[in-house]
Amino acid sequence: MKSMRPGLARARGPGAAGSGTETFWRQRVTSLLGLPLAAALMIVFWKLAGANYASARLLVANPVVAVLMVMAIVNFAVHMRLGAQVVIEDYVHRPVLKPFLLMINTGTAYGAAIVAILAVIRISAFG
Amino acid sequence: MEKREERRHPRPLAPDLQTYRPTLTMTMSIMHRATGIALYAGFIGMAAWLAALAAGPQAHAAMQQVFTSWVGLPILIAFTWAILHHAFGGVRHLIWDLSIAHTYPWREYLTRATLIASLVCASLFWITLLWTGGHPS
Numbered sequence: 023m024k025s026m027r028p029g030l031a032r033a034r035g036p037g038a039a040g041s042g043t044e045t046f047w048r049q050r051v052t053s054l055l056g057l058p059l060a061a062a063l064m065i066v067f068w069k070l071a072g073a074n075y076a077s078a079r080l081l082v083a084n085p086v087v088a089v090l091m092v093m094a095i096v097n098f099a100v101h102m103r104l105g106a107q108v109v110i111e112d113y114v115h116r117p118v119l120k121p122f123l124l125m126i127n128t129g130t131a132y133g134a135a136i137v138a139i140l141a142v143i144r145i146s147a148f149g
Numbered sequence: 150m151e152k153r154e155e156r157r158h159p160r161p162l163a164p165d166l167q168t169y170r171p172t173l174t175m176t177m178s179i180m181h182r183a184t185g186i187a188l189y190a191g192f193i194g195m196a197a198w199l200a201a202l203a204a205g206p207q208a209h210a211a212m213q214q215v216f217t218s219w220v221g222l223p224i225l226i227a228f229t230w231a232i233l234h235h236a237f238g239g240v241r242h243l244i245w246d247l248s249i250a251h252t253y254p255w256r257e258y259l260t261r262a263t264l265i266a267s268l269v270c271a272s273l274f275w276i277t278l279l280w281t282g283g284h285p286s
Contacts, residue, residue, distance in 0.1 A: 050246065053239045060236050064274070067229070071278055075206045082202060102189045109182060131189070134196040141199035
């Protein structure tokens with residue numbers, strides 16, 4: 023089908039919003055990446071289940087485990103922030119509350135991710 | 150004038166959760182969202198656990214006590230099921246995103262398959278884990 027949009031609008035791209043479908047696409051990319059990363063996390067959870075303090079530290083300090091955990095943390099922080107953002111945008115329409123909750127969401131998701139990443143780095147890099 | 154007209158014949162509303170008869174695909178869509186939000190909380194719990202492990206033996210012991218208590222353990226079990234349910238549900242949505250299995254009866258089979266897969270995998274995970282007492286590695 024021939025496009026209904028005029029040539030100039032198509033050339034200029036996404037229009038007045040200045041952006042388009044990046045978040046939709048990023049949610050799909052992080053969901054696909056999340057499948058092997060979630061499997062890796064499940065294996066780590068499994069190994070941690072019966073572990074005492076020393077063996078838990080040793081496991082997280084393992085370079086492969088540490089790298090996989092940081093990758094998973096980054097991936098899922100992005101994914102869950104976007105997911106919660108959609109939920110907020112669907113159900114909250116009050117002018118001040120909505121942007122406030124969106125900011126809380128971003129801060130919580132990335133804040134928790136930073137805490138988790140620093141913990142993994144401290145365990146793996148500084149023994 | 151316009152307002153009185155509106156009161157007599159209210160504008161049609163978009164059909165939503167209260168209007169439609171509940172179906173499996175709809176319930177699973179709601180569950181996908183619910184498990185997503187639950188995993189958000191679980192992620193914060195995981196960050197707290199890692200912070201405690203990094204902080205030292207005392208913080209780790211306190212955190213372990215919470216996670217292995219009669220309150221913490223069911224939450225952990227629910228957390229692993231939520232991971233699997235959201236992961237399998239995510240695969241279902243990715244398949245639907247590719248315009249595959251939209252029609253009856255395939256969409257119903259697919260939806261049932263992901264629900265059963267999440268329940269079976271979560272059960273296997275915990276039965277084996279509790280049976281063997283975990284890895285003392």
